[in-house]
Amino acid sequence: xxxxxxxxxxxxxxxxxxxxxxxxxxxxxxxxxxxxxxxxxxxxxxxxxxxxxxxxxxxxxxxxxxxxxxxxxxxxxxxxxxxxxxxxxxxxxxxxxxxxxxxxxxxxxxxxxxxxxxxxxxxxxxxxxxxxxxxxxxxxxxxxxxxxxxxxxxxxxxxxxxxxxxxxxxxxxxxxxxxxxxxxxxxxxxxxxxxxxxxxxxxxxxxxxxxxxxxxxxxxxxxxxxxxxxxxxxxxxxxxxxxxxxxxxxxxxxxxxxxxxxxxxxxxxxxxxxxxxxxxxxxxxxxxxxxxxxxxxxxxxxxxxxxxxxxxxxxxxxxxxxxxxxxxxxxxxxxxxxxxxxxxxxxxxxxxxxxxxxxxxxxxxxxxxxxxxxxxxxxxxxxxxxxxxxxxxxxxxxxxxxxxxxxxxxxxxxx
Amino acid sequence: xxxxxxxxxxxxxxxxxxxxxxxxxxxxxxxxxxxxxxxxxxxxxxxxxxxxxxxxxxxxxxxxxxxxxxxxxxxxxxxxxxxxxxxxxxxxxxxxxxxxxxxxxxxxxxxxxxxxxxxxxxxxxxxxxxxxxxxxxxxxxxxxxxxxxxxxxxxxxxxxxxxxxxxx
Numbered sequence: 001x002x003x004x005x006x007x008x009x010x011x012x013x014x015x016x017x018x019x020x021x022x023x024x025x026x027x028x029x030x031x032x033x034x035x036x037x038x039x040x041x042x043x044x045x046x047x048x049x050x051x052x053x054x055x056x057x058x059x060x061x062x063x064x065x066x067x068x069x070x071x072x073x074x075x076x077x078x079x080x081x082x083x084x085x086x087x088x089x090x091x092x093x094x095x096x097x098x099x100x101x102x103x104x105x106x107x108x109x110x111x112x113x114x115x116x117x118x119x120x121x122x123x124x125x126x127x128x129x130x131x132x133x134x135x136x137x138x139x140x141x142x143x144x145x146x147x148x149x150x151x152x153x154x155x156x157x158x159x160x161x162x163x164x165x166x167x168x169x170x171x172x173x174x175x176x177x178x179x180x181x182x183x184x185x186x187x188x189x190x191x192x193x194x195x196x197x198x199x200x201x202x203x204x205x206x207x208x209x210x211x212x213x214x215x216x217x218x219x220x221x222x223x224x225x226x227x228x229x230x231x232x233x234x235x236x237x238x239x240x241x242x243x244x245x246x247x248x249x250x251x252x253x254x255x256x257x258x259x260x261x262x263x264x265x266x267x268x269x270x271x272x273x274x275x276x277x278x279x280x281x282x283x284x285x286x287x288x289x290x291x292x293x294x295x296x297x298x299x300x301x302x303x304x305x306x307x308x309x310x311x312x313x314x315x316x317x318x319x320x321x322x323x324x325x326x327x328x329x330x331x332x333x334x335x336x337x338x339x340x341x342x343x344x345x346x347x348x349x350x351x352x353x354x355x356x357x358x359x360x361x362x363x364x365x366x367x368x369x370x371x372x373x374x375x376x377x378x379x380x381x382x383x384x385x386x387x388x389x390x391x392x393x394x395x396x397x398x399x400x401x402x403x404x405x406x407x408x409x410x411x412x413x414x415x
Numbered sequence: 416x417x418x419x420x421x422x423x424x425x426x427x428x429x430x431x432x433x434x435x436x437x438x439x440x441x442x443x444x445x446x447x448x449x450x451x452x453x454x455x456x457x458x459x460x461x462x463x464x465x466x467x468x469x470x471x472x473x474x475x476x477x478x479x480x481x482x483x484x485x486x487x488x489x490x491x492x493x494x495x496x497x498x499x500x501x502x503x504x505x506x507x508x509x510x511x512x513x514x515x516x517x518x519x520x521x522x523x524x525x526x527x528x529x530x531x532x533x534x535x536x537x538x539x540x541x542x543x544x545x546x547x548x549x550x551x552x553x554x555x556x557x558x559x560x561x562x563x564x565x566x567x568x569x570x571x572x573x574x575x576x577x578x579x580x581x582x583x
Contacts, residue, residue: 382437
């Protein structure tokens with residue numbers, strides 16, 4: 001019987017010819033990413049082992065991105081623990097280079113790999129056909145010490161994309177639409193696979209944005225067919241694919257969805273659930289206090305270009321704080337070279353160093369009681385961006401920027 | 416799960432989509448230990464709840480319990496509060512793994528929610544059924560490798576036991 005991309009990657013990592021959903025396999029992990037959200041906990045557990053060792057230090061990548069630069073004495077201590085351990089054990093280490101998933105995409109991930117990340121949005125790596133999955137620090141520790149882990153082979157939901165997104169509609173609108181359609185647990189324990197002619201119209205930034213958010217539908221991983229766009233991206237970044245998998249014609253899918261990209265419209269996810277989506281027009285006029293353009297989901301150069309094109313020659317509304325946070329240092333420098341940072345600052349935006357920022361409600365840009373944020377971040381859970389009684393709306397870079405200018409939720413065509 | 420084959424506990428009821436930011440908001444993650452964080456568990460939704468939960472209590476919730484972040488403090492805090500088991504219509508995947516890895520028992524059941532009230536007592540027989548006022552709700556057995564992890568008290572202990580490596 002044919003296999004899906006997820007099944008092929010697990011079979012290769014388990015060293016077996018074929019696998020099927022429901023099987024549990026012991027797999028070799030190709031790469032293990034951890035950030036300052038939980039690495040200090042992993043280190044504490046590691047140090048309690050009687051005779052700890054790292055199976056293959058070359059597979060580890062540690063990234064400080066959640067609270068950078070440090071916002072308190074407590075996080076300074078946990079960063080120091082992480083930094084010292086990384087130095088002592090020669091672990092590849094980044095600090096201030098950007099949000100972990102963007103740093104991983106720019107520097108490490110390649111097609112066909114099985115990657116554990118101690119962060120839920122690790123599924124982003126499917127943009128180049130890698131099986132990225134989020135784990136907690138105990139799973140991470142186990143993989144770090146043994147080089148292996150156990151995986152239950154997931155069923156796969158297939159999304160066949162056709163057509164092309166219209167002008168003014170973005171990958172972010174597409175994935176929020178899909179999450180709204182299948183629900184916040186619509187892909188729980190499953191892989192979400194994307195393919196079809198519509199995929200060929202999406203660039204790497206679009207693809208990362210789509211795969212990154214699949215965990216908000218509960219997905220174990222997201223995977224895209226490896227095509228010329230993905231292979232060129234890897235080549236530009238000096239990497240070779242490990243495997244370039246597509247699903248077999250007779251692969252079994254739990255369900256197949258046909259999505260016509262031309263039908264997607266600008267979307268807003270309302271508080272406090274990512275699947276609480278409506279047509280952006282339905283939220284027009286909603287009061288906002290702050291707007292955020294950034295995150296591993298939507299802080300790439302393509303997203304900043306969208307925002308900059310809209311705000312050039314205009315001003316941020318006087319009653320709104322507009323935070324712009326490039327997803328990585330290389331994105332930041334590209335934006336500087338293109339004059340984009342200047343455009344945002346001229347308009348009155350607050351431009352910050354690459355980090356997770358307000359998307360995870362710590363370190364920077366936290367919102368107060370009763371305040372409303374419109375965000376390109378990953379989640380809008382109750383209290384996610386600050387006070388428990390605050391409100392987060394999720395939207396595309398275009399809708400967020402338009403809202404920052406208007407001082408209330410607005411779509412780009414209203415400017 | 417030694418001594419956990421059958422047990423009775425008082426239940427607390429929560430709804431659908433209890434996310435990891437509800438279980439433990441980001442601002443408390445900087446506290447030093449899970450014991451320090453535990454008083455703030457569920458605070459965005461029910462600030463009084465953590466103070467009322469007693470050792471051996473059980474949570475009964477709706478669908479998609481534990482959705483969101485991979486923060487392992489979430490199941491650790493629930494365990495630190497003394498919760499013996501969480502019953503939900505469904506669990507988010509990362510939370511499920513993290514709970515098993517920390518020895519927190521999770522049971523999927525989508526029928527009991529409509530029949531129970533907060534404060535009721537229920538009895539759980541592992542891998543058999545939940546009992547409430549004479550009604551029985553069957554439980555699906557967990558795969559053996561997960562039972563091994565739970566029986567060992569978590570993944571790290573299971574790893575030490577399985578590999579029989581004193582060094583780990």
